[in-house]
Amino acid sequence: MNRVFEDVDNWLNLKQMPKGKQKVIKAAMTLFSQYGYHATSTAMISEESQMSQATIFKYFESKEALLLVIIKPMIEHVLPTYGQDFVAEIKNNGGDLEELVHFMAYDRFYFLKQNKDAAMILITQVLNDDSTRNMLLEKIELFKKTFANELWSVLQDTDELRDDVTLEDFIHVFVGQIVFYFVQSQRLIVVDDEKIIEKQLDKIIQNVILAIRKQ
CATH class of the missing domain: 1.10.10.60 (Homeodomain-like)
Incomplete structure (x- = not known):
């Protein structure tokens, strides 16, 4: 498990x-x-x-009630527990912008891969169910200041970010590509070859860097 x-x-x-x-x-x-x-x-x-x-x-009075028993604890605990751990690791890692994005991409992808079943439940429900999506967004807002802003300050300290790039821009570019590749490689077309995974992650890293770094 x-x-x-x-x-x-x-x-x-x-x-x-x-x-x-x-x-x-x-x-x-x-x-x-x-x-x-x-x-x-x-x-x-x-x-x-x-x-x-x-x-x-x-x-359980319904299948939905059973789902909520599973989903609610995940949403309540996944962000504060694993989000804060992640920020602490980022701060300890240091480095320039590309090194930070590289660390983040590999760390988050393999976190999702290691916890594939739980991640798939959350992602599927967030994409298809308004109530689950709203629960997750409310929790994100609660913890945004405590670790998302801390993470953003680490990236800003590299002095390599474009002036017009916001935290929301970064999250959209980074999370969108990591989650899409996770679903693609672990559910749609299952990829077990680590060399193929790493090659694709490196492409994602370069795409993110091109989108956020000063020219």
């Missing part, structure tokens, strides 16, 4: 739950990440968990 899912176990207090409820949640996490929320039926969750559908609805 990957790092985020290990933490999700703790966030959900799975050990305090009845065994049947634990099995339903773990089965749902696996299936939602593999097939998506809408394509996963309660019958599939029943088969994966080896719990009857009656048992599933005993614990």
Whole structure:
């Protein structure tokens, strides 16, 4: 089980739950990440968990309620826990703009890859569900000043950023390309060859640098 899912176990207090409820949640996490929320039926969750559908609805009034039990702790904990860790690593890494972007691109891509199932659930729901997207955006706003601005100040300190580039511009360029390649390489056309992954990440880094660095 990957790092985020290990933490999700703790966030959900799975050990305090009845065994049947634990099995339903773990089965749902696996299936939602593999097939998506809408394509996963309660019958599939029943088969994966080896719990009857009656048992599933005993614990959760609907499939949506089951999803929220999984999604809410991820949103509540992923940003503050892993976002602050990431900023601390960036500050310790130092270097010029290209070195920083290189570190960030590799670090965030492999974070997503290591936690592929949890990441896929979040990304899919954010793209397809307004309520999930709003929950995530609210959490981003709460923590924007605490670590996004700190991250931005590290990049600004290189004195290599274009004057007209904003934090929002950087997030749009950087996150958009990293997330798109993650979904493409880990779900659409699965890539296991590390050399191919690194070659594509290096291209993304150069695209980001061209978009934000002074000429």
